[in-house]
Amino acid sequence: MNERIVELDEGWLQVKVPLPYSLKWVNAYVLPEAGGRWTVIDPGLRLEETEAFWEEVARSRSLAWDRVANIVVTHHHPDHYGLAGWFQERTGAPVWMSPVALDNANRLWGDGETFSDELTAAFLRHGLDDRLEQPMRMHLGGFRDKVSPRPSGVRLITPGETFAMGGVEWEVHGGEGHAPGHLLFYDRPSGRLLAGDQALPDITPNVGWMPGGDPDPLLSFLDSLRRLRALEASQVFPGHRAPYARFRERIDEIVDHHARRLKKMAELIGDREPTAFEVCEWTFGTRLRDNTHNLRFALAETIAHLVRMEAEGKLARFERTAASGETIVRWRLQENG
Numbered sequence: 001m002n003e004r005i006v007e008l009d010e011g012w013l014q015v016k017v018p019l020p021y022s023l024k025w026v027n028a029y030v031l032p033e034a035g036g037r038w039t040v041i042d043p044g045l046r047l048e049e050t051e052a053f054w055e056e057v058a059r060s061r062s063l064a065w066d067r068v069a070n071i072v073v074t075h076h077h078p079d080h081y082g083l084a085g086w087f088q089e090r091t092g093a094p095v096w097m098s099p100v101a102l103d104n105a106n107r108l109w110g111d112g113e114t115f116s117d118e119l120t121a122a123f124l125r126h127g128l129d130d131r132l133e134q135p136m137r138m139h140l141g142g143f144r145d146k147v148s149p150r151p152s153g154v155r156l157i158t159p160g161e162t163f164a165m166g167g168v169e170w171e172v173h174g175g176e177g178h179a180p181g182h183l184l185f186y187d188r189p190s191g192r193l194l195a196g197d198q199a200l201p202d203i204t205p206n207v208g209w210m211p212g213g214d215p216d217p218l219l220s221f222l223d224s225l226r227r228l229r230a231l232e233a234s235q236v237f238p239g240h241r242a243p244y245a246r247f248r249e250r251i252d253e254i255v256d257h258h259a260r261r262l263k264k265m266a267e268l269i270g271d272r273e274p275t276a277f278e279v280c281e282w283t284f285g286t287r288l289r290d291n292t293h294n295l296r297f298a299l300a301e302t303i304a305h306l307v308r309m310e311a312e313g314k315l316a317r318f319e320r321t322a323a324s325g326e327t328i329v330r331w332r333l334q335e336n337g
């Protein structure tokens with residue numbers, strides 16, 4: 001247990017909440033409040049294992065369940081938001097999110113959701129192998145349990161406001177591209193930035209296209225990073241991996257990474273007319289077929305890059321009707337692009 005809890009300055013705890021994915025864990029942060037109360041940021045994915053984990057964290061650190069002041073969610077992804085409702089039931093504390101994140105959580109997991117079908121259909125149009133349709137559907141449907149119970153009476157935090165927690169009046173900043181309505185919390189005097197997944201060390205945040213979502217998420221992501229780069233963040237507390245200091249350098253690296261990836265994908269396309277799924281396999285490898293979770297992110301990331309090049313006039317899409325009657329989207333480089 002102790003290797004999963006890192007004591008930070010000011011009595012903060014970095015709690016590495018286990019994840020059953022290649023990311024291994026998500027960082028929850030526990031911030032002490034006056035009177036023995038505490039705030040939790042991004043409690044994690046809901047699994048029996050993570051519920052038991054938190055019971056053990058609370059016991060070992062003498063965190064009283066009836067003293068939770070706030071449950072704060074930086075963005076709606078299941079590995080951050082999943083346990084928010086469980087925490088709320090356990091403690092009666094309010095859950096805080098951005099209005100856009102709340103809308104997205106409702107769209108993805110609300111009653112009668114159609115998102116799993118829409119995303120699977122969009123992936124098939126983008127060339128996903130038919131044999132992967134059923135695994136993809138099951139993968140997407142499998143998240144429902146991992147975000148249940150869903151929090152009720154969610155309170156809203158909007159970028160541009162301030163938010164008080166852990167004895168600090170935080171500036172609230174917004175980030176886009178990784179997750180719509182992503183929140184970051186910045187303490188100007190100390191240079192501390194709670195960054196969620198907007199800027200991660202060692203790994204680049206996933207930037208994925210989704211039907212009915214941001215039409216150009218990579219543009220939004222890069223624009224957000226350029227804007228956030230103005231913050232003089234000297235201690236960054238990310239949603240995955242370890243806290244880090246070199247915020248601007250890391251942003252520059254992430255921006256460069258996407259510039260290189262765009263170039264690489266254009267080279268791979270060359271004079272061929274591939275689907276996004278083909279570009280995805282050329283870029284990330286065919287082994288992803290055995291890992292639907294990673295394939296889903298890789299394909300969404302590939303489409304995000306293709307639509308970016310389309311908006312830049314470097315790439316054009318066209319549709320072709322297959323023998324089965326299905327319409328498949330293909331891409332070709334533009335001569336003057």
Ligand SMILES: [Zn+2]
Binds near residue numbers: 179
């Ligand atoms: Zn995320």
